[in-house]
Amino acid sequence: MHAYEILFSPTGGTAKVAAALTTDWSSVKTIDLSIPSTHYEDICLESDSLAVIAMPAFGGAAPQLALDRLSRIHGNGALCVIAAVYGNRAYEDTLVLLEDYAQTAGFQVIAAVSAVAEHSIIHQYAAGRPNSADCQELAAFGRQILQKAISGNLSVPEIPGNRPSKHSETGMVPNVKHSCTSCGLCAQKCPAGAIPPDNCKTTDKTKCISCMRCVSLCPVHAREVNPVMTAVAAKILKNPVRRKKQTSCFCKKIPPDSSVTDSFLHKTHQKAEQNVESEMLLPK
Numbered sequence: 001m002h003a004y005e006i007l008f009s010p011t012g013g014t015a016k017v018a019a020a021l022t023t024d025w026s027s028v029k030t031i032d033l034s035i036p037s038t039h040y041e042d043i044c045l046e047s048d049s050l051a052v053i054a055m056p057a058f059g060g061a062a063p064q065l066a067l068d069r070l071s072r073i074h075g076n077g078a079l080c081v082i083a084a085v086y087g088n089r090a091y092e093d094t095l096v097l098l099e100d101y102a103q104t105a106g107f108q109v110i111a112a113v114s115a116v117a118e119h120s121i122i123h124q125y126a127a128g129r130p131n132s133a134d135c136q137e138l139a140a141f142g143r144q145i146l147q148k149a150i151s152g153n154l155s156v157p158e159i160p161g162n163r164p165s166k167h168s169e170t171g172m173v174p175n176v177k178h179s180c181t182s183c184g185l186c187a188q189k190c191p192a193g194a195i196p197p198d199n200c201k202t203t204d205k206t207k208c209i210s211c212m213r214c215v216s217l218c219p220v221h222a223r224e225v226n227p228v229m230t231a232v233a234a235k236i237l238k239n240p241v242r243r244k245k246q247t248s249c250f251c252k253k254i255p256p257d258s259s260v261t262d263s264f265l266h267k268t269h270q271k272a273e274q275n276v277e278s279e280m281l282l283p284k
Helices: 013-021 064-071 094-104 132-151 185-189 213-217 227-237
Strands: 002-007 028-032 049-056 079-086 108-116 248-250 278-281
Touching: 002 013, 013 049, 013 079, 013 108, 013 132, 049 064, 049 094, 049 132, 064 094, 079 094, 094 108, 108 132, 185 213
Parallel strands: 002 028, 002 049, 049 079, 079 108, 248 278
Antiparallel strands: 108 278
């Protein structure tokens, strides 16, 4: 069985979640959905593969740019778990969008996970997430999903969300401060190609998806979101993020079978800590 993580992780939180989920999977290959120049239509997975497809929730929806790139990949019937990563507010329709586009790409969805990561704009919300407890819980989920895949159980989970689904929209576009040195790193790494390489002190607002990668990567912190707007947004989100989201796990236990799992599981872990704000959805 081949293993993959297919990611859109502009500021690193989604990548941490995917890495935790695949802790006990062997030889995991990464497909990065944030690179505009990649010919995603040339990527073909082996039919016996298991993949994590993970994206952040932007306003309760997966980024359309990333969904479109996912749809160009050839899944060839590979099994997958979809993962929505959000800043402790809500993931809303992110998982159903991931399910629809994964199926369009030829994947079979056998599990879904939602997990909390530090908010990409208002960093005090879910600060430091996923933490070590989160990662232990996610690793345990990953082992269960792996066992399900190896067992041949292809039952389809009930994914929460609405159809028709909402779509991500551009939010706050970062501003550029005078301290910008025009090093070009932001233009080089922008997933949307919204920063001109020859004029990286500007941003094409029609292309920007508010992913905050440029803000997180700038070596001199010359890119920022309007602090007044950030303060207003923090006040609006204060109540929705006040309560810690509890773990919800819907999983039919699969008895461990060392004869089929030992080749893929390379560690033995203790049961993960409780009250981790990640959510796994597997059918009964």
